[in-house]
Amino acid sequence: MKTPADIITRLQMVAQDGTKSDRRLASLVLSDPDFVSKAAISDIAARIGVSEPTVTRFCRNLGCEGLRDFKFYLAQALAIGGPYLSPEPVSRDAREQRIASAITGAAIAAIERVAENLDMTTLVAVANRIAASQNVLCIGSGGISSMMATEMQNRLFRLGLSAVAQVDGQLQRMYAAVAAPDTTLIAFSVSGFARSVVEAVEVAGQYGAATVAITAPDSALAKAAKTVIHFQPLEDGNVYKPTSSRFALLAIVDMIATATAEARGPKVLENLRRIKQSVNMLKVDNPRLPIGD
Template identity: 30%
Template sequence: MCPSLVNGAPAGRAYIIMYLKDKNYFNPPRAAPYLVKIFPKISFSLTWGIMFGKLQHIARSPAIANLLKKGFRMPDTLTTIRNALDSLRNSEKKVAKCVLADPSAAINYSITELAEKAGTSEATVVRFCRSLGLAGYLELRLNLAREMPSAQPIFENVSAADSVAEITGKILSAHKEALSNALHKLNLDDLEQAVKLLAAARSIDFYGVGGSAIVAKDAHHKFFRLGIPCAAYDDPHMQVMSAAQLSAGCVVVAISHTGSTKDIIESARIARGAGAKIIGVVGKNNSPLARVCDLVLSVHSQEAALLLAPMTSRLVQLAIIDVLFVAVAMQDFEGIKDRLDRVKRSLVEKRY
């Protein structure tokens, strides 16, 4: 089986190499897309362990080692999509054609936007990505950003030839533009409603993971000074445990630039089921997270740093948290003025 697979169809060889390049390829669940492609006619009566064992045997074979030594190159993502068109389901073909028609735009689409553009569902987009041997939609976006000649995956128009002064100017200008756009595009009615919910809340939970976790912690660092019981959770297990204990009168602020983070969406769904109100701080109204929120604060910013840590989106999120904090404080400033003063005085002995 090994020689025929390795020396056979280029697609089979490609998926074996892709499998080898996967950092988690010794994890059986991660092998699923590759098993389907490498063993398209394998009997599913075989146990998972036997199939995984066969794949491990191929991965360690001399023929594969020879391919790697010769510098075997994986086809780029767009070529892979074109080659796979005939084997895709009709619904997946719609996604493929949408990506091929405008790959630069696809880099910036949320999974919901791509699904709507293609006239399919988010689940179909995920199946399409897995049909290509990818872990999910984020991996597709990352691959496209890396391969598109016109894309700037590091940061907008920053190039390797730029001086430190030029990089500084470009990044700070992008941040300034993002904050200005947020000011003009933010729905002030929704913002006012969010302030009322937070001011009346019995407790507030802030949820965020990854880059948004920093924003959640900053929100807790501010809001607890107002005397409102609050907490920030960046661990998905802690989020769902806390969410399950909430009730009417509680508020959750779910923070996610993409609005596609599974853990945040699940935590928000559980909290809403328990009776809490959900405020989403998202990059786009049209996102999976937005659909489980009672109120959505869309703070769109073009996150240019696809391959680096979040930059512009994080700054805009932090700015919105500042606005919410100050606005809630102003709802009853006379009542909390003494509390804020005591907080400040408690820090006097901590500083020189």
């Protein structure tokens, strides 16, 4: 029997388009998954007034062997996505709080946490290595990590460094294969288990490149890289709000960029001046605007 890939989606579909009894059973599971995951088949059947064989047929219609198999997949789905099915109701204080305050407060807290736990000795050593590198390869997969790889490239090229970002898994491995001892690879992964990123780090390391991972400690990526800047996200449980971890990760990127600029010294200033001059001539002449808009 085919294993259901996403039991919650199947339940939602059945709750809309299934038979009368299946719709009632699906609605029960979606509204009270904790009860269904623990109750006996007789209790489930009695709860909505159907027979036990009807419950069994319902489970089989979902692609499961029976109730026990269904409970296994339900528990798996709840462990992964449970908070998104029945999130805690927003408290009165949170409802009355401005969205701007919620976002900025969480961002500030995330940055302060990472600053308190960051090993600045390691970070500065990484920056010194980047400053002396012939080539810098920045890689990351997924939403946050891919953006950080691109931002790292954006910060480094203006310092006169040959930096490139790759977020495609195949290209990450290809670029890693042409790395050399004067290459520095910077890998981002919040989880530390993005396969393409881990493999690229391993490949680059085989050719003598300095490999740096900004990732969770004790992860596969942390074990693959020669140098690790530990990054452990801590969420606040608000499933409606975008993750605040990216602000903390961006702070690390900016710290590395600043330390790299200081390591390279005054020679970076001419590049920055040229970029500022060029960009400002294409738009309003305002010296207070940031470089690159």
